[in-house]
Amino acid sequence: MxxxxxxxxxxxxxxxxxxxxxxxxxxxxxxxxxxxxxxxxxxxxxxxxxxxxxxxxxxxxxxxxxxxxxxxxxxxxxxxxxxxxxxxxxxxxxxxxxxxxKAIWEHAKLNGVDFRAVGQEPPWVLEMSGTSVHLWQGYERTERVLRVMEQTQSSAERPQTRYRLEDRDGQTWLLRLSPGHCADPMSGERFETRVELETEGTQYAGCGHALH
CATH class of the missing domain: 2.40.128.200 (C-type lysozyme inhibitor)
Structure with a gap:
């Protein structure tokens, strides 16, 4: 997939x-x-x-x-x-x-967001539109704007889409999307994609799905 x-x-x-x-x-x-x-x-x-x-x-x-x-x-x-x-x-x-x-996801879709993901502890939200990525972190919803610098696809046996991202300060982030069942631990909402985000030794895990 x-x-x-x-x-x-x-x-x-x-x-x-x-x-x-x-x-x-x-x-x-x-x-x-x-x-x-x-x-x-x-x-x-x-x-x-x-x-x-x-x-x-x-x-x-x-x-x-x-x-x-x-x-x-x-x-x-x-x-x-x-x-x-x-x-x-x-x-x-x-x-x-x-x-x-549910309205939050429909709102993002109508705003032109292609893929949206959420994670917990601390809470975070990621929205991808083309090569632009917006990330909100923590309860204060601190916003970061990142840019997709490279995209790679793994083998068919273990499908995964990887993105190398970079923020405005030049910091590198790695985003990995893997198809598979995923449930949000707070709401219990089920998704079709497992999401991993990593930067400088800090890792985030969550769930998401494509909106288009």
């Missing part, structure tokens, strides 16, 4: 990143939801002025009509406390709840 991580930005993600209702208005960071309903789930993404709905089989955009409410002539989406009501889709009202843990 070869992990082929290519930079991939959907037209919708590019549109969302570029949206701004006024040239001089401060850009509002997008908010992403993973909404779980009785019989289905869907992703919603707000950029402040419109809401994108990634529904089963179709993608729709609703303009904002008031705080927490988006609506067009056919559909309405309304925040109701900790629940979110989608009215009119397939002729039915759907009351759904956000799953914040």
């Amino acid at each position: 070869q992990l082929n991580l290519k930079t991939f930005f959907t037209p919708i993600a590019l549109t969302l990143a570029a949206c701004s209702s006024e040239p001089n208005k401060a850009e509002i960071p997008p908010v992403t939801y993973l909404l779980e309903c009785d019989t289905f789930e869907y992703v919603a993404r707000s950029d402040g002025e419109r809401l994108w709905l990634f529904l089963p089989g179709e993608t729709l955009a609703l303009p904002r009509v008031s705080q927490g409410r988006y609506q067009n002539e056919d559909l309405a989406w309304q925040a109701e406390g900790e629940a979110y009501r989608l009215s009119g889709w397939q002729g039915v009202d759907h009351l759904c709840r956000n799953n914040p843990r």
Whole structure:
């Protein structure tokens, strides 16, 4: 199994990143939801002025009509406390709840992230987009920006993708991705890739998966 991580930005993600209702208005960071309903789930993404709905089989955009409410002539989406009501889709009202843990991964995907990984004790998060890697470490979420300098692939018998990374201070990091079942020790969430990160004798272990 070869992990082929290519930079991939959907037209919708590019549109969302570029949206701004006024040239001089401060850009509002997008908010992403993973909404779980009785019989289905869907992703919603707000950029402040419109809401994108990634529904089963179709993608729709609703303009904002008031705080927490988006609506067009056919559909309405309304925040109701900790629940979110989608009215009119397939002729039915759907009351759904956000799953914040899953929403984080959908948010990264729509931001153009190709691969995301998490680890614990101390906590860390890694996001790879093409040859750019962002690493957040510790409870204070100290951020490092790294660049992929070299990529190698091991044999088919023991598949593993290795990356040699370098940060802005010239420090070398080694990132190893191995296919196989992996579970986060804190949340119990299961992943498809084992992740190892190493620099100057310090090692990090975690789990992740490709988003595109």
